[in-house]
Amino acid sequence: MLWTIIGASAATLTMFSFIPQIIKAFKTRSVRDVSEITLFQLSAGVFLWILYGIHLKDAVIIIANLVTLAxxxxxxxLYVKFGGAEK
Amino acid sequence: MLWTIIGASAATLTMFSFIPQIIKAFKTRSVRDVSEITLFQLSAGVFLWILYGIHLKDAVIIIANLVTLAxxxxxxxLYVKFGGAEK
Incomplete structure (x- = not known):
């Protein structure tokens, strides 16, 4: 039960961790300082975590990473929209 | 074997995903557009993932999240150093 709470908390915190970044980007309409390589690399990694979660048959890993990927x-x-790649 | 490669690739990509962001922050000396809430929320979440990984006895989850946390x-x-919180 404790581990379910810890796992669910971990999943909730990390899967919604980019929501504040999305809100900030919307407010400031600027993403210049955000690393596009980090975004791409993380997306690729999170996609593979989904596959690994399917392998482990662990719903927490699968769902958490699906939300992060989204x-x-x-x-x-937003990065493309606000022209983050322009220096 | 295939799953070990997928898990290791997922771990490698995500655990080093903030290295490009660190390099970008060093180069530009600016982190204004990076969400501090995202950084804190992700740190807390990743810490709980480490605990959950210990529970699952999954070395991939533990090590990957340790590097991410670091x-x-x-x-x-760098956020504090470069004054990202100043608007």
């Missing part, structure tokens, strides 16, 4: 997708869209 | 620590240090 928010990274939104962030990459 | 790089988030460096990034938080």
């Amino acid at each position: 928010s990274l997708g939104i962030l990459l869209f | 790089s988030l620590g460096i990034l938080l240090f």
Whole structure:
């Protein structure tokens, strides 16, 4: 029971961790300081974590990483929209 | 074997995912657009993932999240150093 709470808390915190970044990007309309390599690398890694979670048959890992991947997708869209790649 | 490679690749990509962000912060000396809430929330979440990994006895989860936590620590240090919180 304790471990379920710890796992669920870990999942909740990390899977929604890019929501504040998305909100900040919307507010400031600037993502210049955000690393696009980090966003791409993390997206690729999170995708592989989903596969690994499927292998482990661990719903926590699968769902948490699916939400993270979705928010990274939104962030990459904002990155392009707000021209983060322009120096 | 395939799953070991997928898990190791997932771990490698995500655990080093903030290295490009650290390098970018060093180069530009600016972290204004990086969300400090995201950094704190992710650090807390990654810490709980380490505990959950210990529970699952999964070395991949433990080590990957330890490295992520360390790089988030460096990034938080740079955030304070470069005054990211100043608007």
